[in-house]
Amino acid sequence: MGVAACACCAARAQALASAVSPLHPRRREARRGSVTATPPVRAPLPPKRLLLLLNDAPFFVTHRLSIALAARAVGFEVHVGVPFEPRAVELIKGAGIVVHDIPLRRGARAVAGELRLLQAYWRLIGELKPDIVHAVTMKPVLYGGLVARLRKVPAVVHAVTGLGYLFLIGGPLAWVQRTLVLALYRAALGHPNARAIFQNPDDLDLFLRHRVVDRGITVMIRGCGVDTREFPYTPEPPGPPLVLFPARIIGDKGVREFVAAAGALKAQGAEARFRLLGRTDPDNPTNVTEAEVRAWEEEGIVEWRGFSTEMPIELALSHIVVMPSYREGLPRVLIEAASVGRAIVTTDVPGCREVVRDGDNGLLVPVRDAAALAAAIKRLLEDKKLRADMGARGRARVMAEFSVEGFVADSLAVYGDVLQDDQPAPAAA
DSSP states (O other): OOGGGHHHHHHHHHHHHHHOOOOOOOOOOSSTTOOOOOOOOOSOOOOOEEEEEOSOHHHHHHHTHHHHHHHHHTTOEEEEEEOOOHHHHHHHHHTTOEEEEOOOOTTOOOHHHHHHHHHHHHHHHHHHOOSEEEEESHHIIIIIHHHHHHTTOSEEEEEEOOOOGGGTOOSHHHHHHHHHHHHHHHHHTTOSSEEEEESSHHHHHHHHHTTOSOGGGEEEOOSOOBOTTTSOOOOOOSSSOEEEEOSOSBGGGTHHHHHHHHHHHHHTTOOOEEEEOSOOOTTSTTBOOHHHHHHHHHTTSOEEOOOOSOHHHHHHHOSEEEEOOSOOSOOHHHHHHHHHTOEEEEESSTTHHHHOOBTTTEEEEOTTOHHHHHHHHHHHHTOHHHHHHHHHHHHHHHHHHOBHHHHHHHHHHHHHHHHHHHSOOOOOO
16 A cells, blocks of 8 residues: 555554454463453553554554554543655645654665664653553664663553564575674664564564573564455456455565566466566665566566556455565565455465465465465466455455554553563562
8 A cells, every 4th residue: 555545544543443342461472362360450550651662664654553552532632653765654644643754765784774763762761751562563673772771761552563584595695694683673673561562473483492582571473464355355347357466576575586487477378467566766675677677578577657646456456466575574565465456476484374374265386486386376377266255265364363453452451561571560468
């Protein structure tokens, strides 16, 4: 979803916030889909100041505004620190959230830029004195978490939303960089009163294996939920099948494997269209240039629509959704595709396999395997009933496991949990 469509998102999030039940502490075990029994609800918490730190304002609107509004509805004073993007910031402010500009550039690694980011977090947290900091994505978790620890913020929530490029490549330099990043995570997550949210068990297992985090503070919340009213179940449209790749045009999303599979299927006579729906990302080390994408178009392999602000419509126009990513936290776009009722082809990697069960609501293929990807797409192209059955099962699973209402309730429960841990124990009678 793009910023131009986010006014609707903000309105839906506001409506959701008004329906959220009062905040209560509910502990979740760090296991796939498991929840412990809810303890008795304690006395209502006094108003607290919440600071959310993210790397992108449009991402905040589409992925975390629902939490911010729900937190405000139950009494929090809510602030967000993000790099300014005018349209997104206007929506955030219009929703009653205080916005602070943060000089953060995704993908940038210059020392001066990192120091400016640390300085900005140090100043903001020092001046604001939040009761709780919720950091989302790598740099806010690493740097915001370190500053929150040094500034002695009473409570911190970290959201590990994926591990990124460094955890996909080999070689001695990458090993050194990963070791350094894990050490920074260890320091950031070492706050004495923190919770660490993970989106898939593979990322959690990696952190536990490297002793980056204590299991006792970990929480599993799969993804950030989808508003199933915004992404309603929609029957397939008539006409030749449209195979949709709805992701950034970068190597790590498997775009080259998608193009190779499309070329192979067209060479076999497949009567289908193959569409790329996403933007290039020059800040990403695996970015595909616009010239390369245009060359694929000129060869007649794919059509490129660029970035779209109308994802519900784009998904409804498709017949099959394909994203052969190398690794994910938990890809929201696949949940959106399942909500619309589309069969999915994706890779058997962390994050993707949390959304798609092989043979149930889609097909899983090996990573970096264009031939296997082509075979899976061909199977779905040739079987309309299989697509419909998988789409129906995907919709049912989203309704049961990936609703935005569940995501908001789980997130507020984490806030209540960590803030209760910050309260002094009652005096003995």
